[in-house]
Amino acid sequence: AQSVTxxxxxxxxxxxxxxxxxxxxxxxxxxxxxxxxxxxxxxxxLLLKYTTGATLVKGINGFEAEFKKSxxxxxxxxxxxxxxDAAEYFCAVNAGGTSYGKLTFGQGTxxxxxx
Amino acid sequence: EAGVAQxxxxxxIEKRQSVAFWCNPISGHATLYWYQQILGQGPKLLIQFQNxxxxxxxxLPKDRFSAERLKGVDSxxxxxxxxxxxxxxYLCASSSAxxxxxFFGQGTRLTVV
Numbered sequence: 001a002q003s004v005t006x007x008x009x010x011x012x013x014x015x016x017x018x019x020x021x022x023x024x025x026x027x028x029x030x031x032x033x034x035x036x037x038x039x040x041x042x043x044x045x046l047l048l049k050y051t052t053g054a055t056l057v058k059g060i061n062g063f064e065a066e067f068k069k070s071x072x073x074x075x076x077x078x079x080x081x082x083x084x085d086a087a088e089y090f091c092a093v094n095a096g097g098t099s100y101g102k103l104t105f106g107q108g109t110x111x112x113x114x115x
Numbered sequence: 116e117a118g119v120a121q122x123x124x125x126x127x128i129e130k131r132q133s134v135a136f137w138c139n140p141i142s143g144h145a146t147l148y149w150y151q152q153i154l155g156q157g158p159k160l161l162i163q164f165q166n167x168x169x170x171x172x173x174x175l176p177k178d179r180f181s182a183e184r185l186k187g188v189d190s191x192x193x194x195x196x197x198x199x200x201x202x203x204x205y206l207c208a209s210s211s212a213x214x215x216x217x218f219f220g221q222g223t224r225l226t227v228v
Contacts (some may be wrong), residue, residue, distance in 0.1 A: 009155075099217075102148070
């Protein structure tokens, strides 16, 4: 079984500041890990994913995340926030090797960006 | 490439009524998923299809929810009778057999009053 905990349901940053969204997971098998973004009244868009190999993964819109097995974490970062980054972000996990869409999601983190 | 299409976008019904949602996945995608996203929560998988067969429906409340994918393409999700707690966004997603990503539709927002 898998589970995901996102620390902080709301994160607020200033434009140009570092974005850090935290995600910890639990998995009984080697996990595949994902970050999705959801804009109001829209579906989910994949930002990045970790399956195997390099533990630092880069995604769209300047986001990246690092898989840390020892800490069971997959935190999402972006060096400089932009107003357009304001959205809700979901971390998700699935059992490695299963269908990529069979996901267990965290509860989400709403990112607010102030000018 | 057209994305995952869902309809309707919004639906308001009274409790105990029935409702159906429709999903058209990306062409050629064999796997289709239905998720329920309650306000303030992450999406929860309800059912997964591979072609027209059910792979996993362990979290589908089968006493009131049903889903089908008769020809391995479009899918419908039905709720009968609806309860207040069914108010949520219902998301459809699809992925290809060798793909590395699931693509989500915009969802159907259901309000049960």
